[in-house]
Structures are given as structure tokens and as C-alpha cells.
Ligand SMILES: [Zn+2]
């Protein structure tokens with residue numbers, strides 16, 4: 001008998017009600033917040049993800065399902081939602097819908113990852129995109145929306161961690177400092193990290209190899225290198241969260257993410273099993 005591929009799962013009639021409850025609850029909260037649903041193709045030209053997600057990310061370097069179609073075009077199953085949504089925003093002229101534009105999606109994604117607890121190669125991701133605003137209020141709105149969802153679903157012991165990864169201008173200074181830190185141990189890093197040193201050393205902090213993780217201990221923190229504008233933005237995010245009574249901790253290790261992310265980054269983590277339940281960045 002042929003079995004399902006590794007990293008996939010069947011959702012059976014006996015558990016589908018859980019999926020439907022979660023999906024319907026989230027949909028209601030997002031639509032009430034003025035978000036509009038968008039659906040984009042399961043596959044896109046590979047170049048979209050290489051350019052949009054970033055050539056030095058783990059996603060693009062190691063995890064994409066890429067193949068040549070019968071017309072000899074390089075095609076990739078979408079590993080994340082933002083690249084396709086932003087492509088549609090431009091290609092379909094969604095700017096005419098006014099800004100800021102609030103979009104949400106619930107779509108299966110595909111990543112060739114090591115199969116482990118809570119991780120599948122086909123997985124469903126619900127995401128939101130706020131396009132056309134750089135305000136700190138938009139960051140806070142996204143965080144509060146996520147918190148509303150967790151509260152409504154009564155998910156216990158969820159912790160919010162935040163950080164800022166700055167903008168291209170402060171990131172440049174930080175990357176120089178980071179390279180100075182990494183350089184003495186350069187030879188000890190894995191081959192993938194070596195290729196990242198020149199182009200995007202922040203990716204080295206995201207390496208999952210044990211020896212690289214150990215070498216990274218004590219690395220400089222980007223939060224100490226923020227420019228005035230980014231610092232002010234981050235201070236505003238923090239004070240607005242405090243005013244709204246949303247508890248958070250600063251976690252300077254959140255530097256992951258795709259190349260186009262700037263400023264506020266955050267994660268909701270379950271303290272029960274250490275799984276990240278939600279991770280979001282802003283473009
Ligand atoms: Zn900056």
C-alpha cells in the first residue's frame with residue numbers, strides 16, 4: 001500500500017471540527033478588524049521567493065520545493081504567504097483599494113524541513129499583512145489582534161516576546177559589529193554560515209547547527225545599534241503595549257525572518273512546550 005509522503009498528514013472527520021472551530025474563530029476576529037481575505041496560487045515562479053524571501057534565508061537555501069515544469073520554467077510551491085500577496089498587490093493594482101490595506105489569508109504552505117514535533121512539510125498558515133503603513137500603531141494592532149485570537153481560543157501560558165531588527169541603515173552598522181564578533185571563529189562555522197558572512201551575517205544567528213549556536217553566544221545585540229528613528233518607533237511600541245496592559249518581554253535573539261522585514265518583530269511562545277505559536281514581522 002502506498003503511504004502518505006513524510007511530513008504530510010491527513011485531517012480525519014473525527015478531528016475536523018477542531019480545525020473548523022479554530023479557522024472560523026480566527027476568520028471572525030480578523031474580518032471584524034476590517035481585514036479582507038486574499039488567496040494566491042499554491043505555486044509561483046521560483047524567482048519570486050528568491051528575491052522576496054531572500055537568497056540567504058534557510059527557507060530559500062534549504063527548504064523550498066522547487067521543480068521544472070513541462071515548459072522548463074522553475075516553479076516553487078509557496079513556502080510562505082507574503083511574497084505572493086505582495087506580488088498580487090502590485091500586479092492586481094490593489095493599491096486602488098486604499099491604504100493602509102489590511103489583508104489576511106489561510107493557506108497551506110510547503111517547506112522541506114526536518115520532520116519534528118509540531119512541524120510538517122505541508123502546513124497551514126494563517127497570516128495578516130498591513131500594507132501601506134509604517135506606523136507603530138500598526139505593529140501594536142497586529143500584536144493585539146494575535147493576542148485577541150489566543151484569548152478567544154483560550155490557549156494557556158502564551159508569552160509575548162518582542163524585538164526590533166531596525167532598518168537598512170542601522171542594520172548596516174550592526175552587521176559590521178557582528179562580523180567583527182564572528183571573524184575570529186569564522187573557520188569553525190558550518191559551510192552555510194560561511195556563505196552568509198559576507199551577504200547577510202544576521203542569518204548566522206539563526207543557524208540551527210549546535211556548534212554554530214554555541215559560537216554565537218555573546219554576540220552583539222541589534223537593539224544596541226538602532227538609529228534614532230528605529231529606537232523611537234520601538235519605544236512607542238513598548239509604551240503603547242504597556243498602556244493597553246499587554247505583557248511582553250524583550251528577546252534580542254529574535255533576528256530571524258525574511259530579508260524584507262524591518263523594525264518590530266515578535267513571537268508568541270507557549271511556555272508549556274516551548275513551541276513558537278506565532279511569529280510575525282512587519283515589512
Ligand atoms: Zn534604523
Ligand SMILES: [Zn+2]
Nearest residue numbers: 190193207212
Ligand atoms: Zn551554521
